[in-house]
Amino acid sequence: MNVRDITQKKSRGEKIVMLTAYDFPTAYFLDQGGIDIVLVGDSLANVVLGLESTTEVGMKEMLHHSKAVSRAVKNALVVGDMPFGSYQVDKQKALANARLFLDEGGCRAVKLEWFEDCAATAKAMVAEGMAVMGHVGLTPQTATQTGGMRVQGKDAASARRIIGNARDLEAAGCFAVVLECVPAELAAQITRQLKIPTIGIGAGVHCDGQVLVTHDLLGLTVRHSPKFSKKFVDLGPLMLQAFKQYRDDVASGRFPDDAHSFHMPPEERSKLR
């Protein structure tokens, strides 16, 4: 998958399928499962590192996990989510950090959440040949300044603002835009207006593609799971069952049994004796 394959999916009316990954085995199975885009999301903070906010991860953690993910992926497009503070303050720093995601992290594109200077920053990255995905609507990195973690664009004025943001990102050269937590009607309108694909999360069915946080889909989210995410399997209780079984088997001496042990050849055993 490359950026062109992704944009062509929109022209062919085929849905784009995107999920998050933060480690080698998950990325491996997403890739094997035919997922188009694997996002190394800054949701790493909440779902894997147990932090309260996505603003608490930085370039060091994101690069560390990007490397693990890109080692596993052979087909999908790996996108690195630029963390809070890595692209908003200084454009040169933003370019250098985006370059690190591509050169060191092994990603093939970066994602930026909307902020005041987002379109200009995206444009500068595109001018340097980088593939950039935008993110509008609910932008968790700045949610405290924009009214909290809630649905955005429910009234005409804020909906118009989000449409404007998405259009600015398209004009800046972004190859796709994530629409997070906006009414389905607004997402449908943006999807119709843009030539680039929209990828929805909590944005209804009319987007060109969908993304979820993989841990929500697998039932591995320990804390709050948003209303829009769906548990496609409940792995949490299965993991718990396996851990308890292991604890009981070790405690009772049932594990390790002969099938999971090594033995010396008899002659070596007698020599040792």
Ligand code: KIV
């Ligand atoms: O970090 C993340 O997981 C994201 C998705 C919710 C799009 O940005």
